[in-house]
Amino acid sequence: MQSVCGFRLLQSAARKYSRSVSVTVTLAVALALSMEEPRRASGAEGVTVEVRTSCEAMAPNSCQGVYGFTIQPDGTYVSGPSPEGRTSAGRLAPSESEALQGLAQRVLLEFDDQAATCAPRVSAIPGVSESIVVSGGGKRIDLHGMAGVLDSRCAAVGARESAALFKQVHNLMSRHYPRPFP
Numbered sequence: 001m002q003s004v005c006g007f008r009l010l011q012s013a014a015r016k017y018s019r020s021v022s023v024t025v026t027l028a029v030a031l032a033l034s035m036e037e038p039r040r041a042s043g044a045e046g047v048t049v050e051v052r053t054s055c056e057a058m059a060p061n062s063c064q065g066v067y068g069f070t071i072q073p074d075g076t077y078v079s080g081p082s083p084e085g086r087t088s089a090g091r092l093a094p095s096e097s098e099a100l101q102g103l104a105q106r107v108l109l110e111f112d113d114q115a116a117t118c119a120p121r122v123s124a125i126p127g128v129s130e131s132i133v134v135s136g137g138g139k140r141i142d143l144h145g146m147a148g149v150l151d152s153r154c155a156a157v158g159a160r161e162s163a164a165l166f167k168q169v170h171n172l173m174s175r176h177y178p179r180p181f182p
Helices: 002-018 019-047 094-110 159-175
Strands: 048-055 067-071 074-081 086-089 128-136 140-146
Touching: 048 159, 067 159, 074 159, 094 128, 094 140, 094 159, 128 159, 140 159
Parallel strands: none
Antiparallel strands: 048 067, 048 128, 067 074, 074 086, 128 140
């Protein structure tokens, strides 16, 4: 909206002054609009979050997240598919989706170094793990832990935001992933 108002103001000024000023004003408007375009493009894409869990000692249908849980930028989510091809889908409440997108985008911005993402490690309970892949804007980070708690060896950079995201995604999966899986 700010660009449109600025454009009208500059357009009005161009009509009042000479042709050379008009050319300058037109170039200034084009430059201002082109500078705003990358901001809109990066924000419009959004972030996709994928969760995978493992629960070695449990039946797969009872292990929440074993078949995957993916949340798209628009707030839609899909659990599965199971080996039989079954899925469960829905949509987050707008407030949940906005909160997730905001936090996920902040985490992606903090991880400029792809080496800062963590590698899967042997968890405190062998065979039990949770991994979250956060991707958007050409970036991808992998976070690992279990039961909604980020592995403390995982993220030196942005640890607080990453841990909050890990917990938030786990809580969303806990509410929306069916158990037992259909």
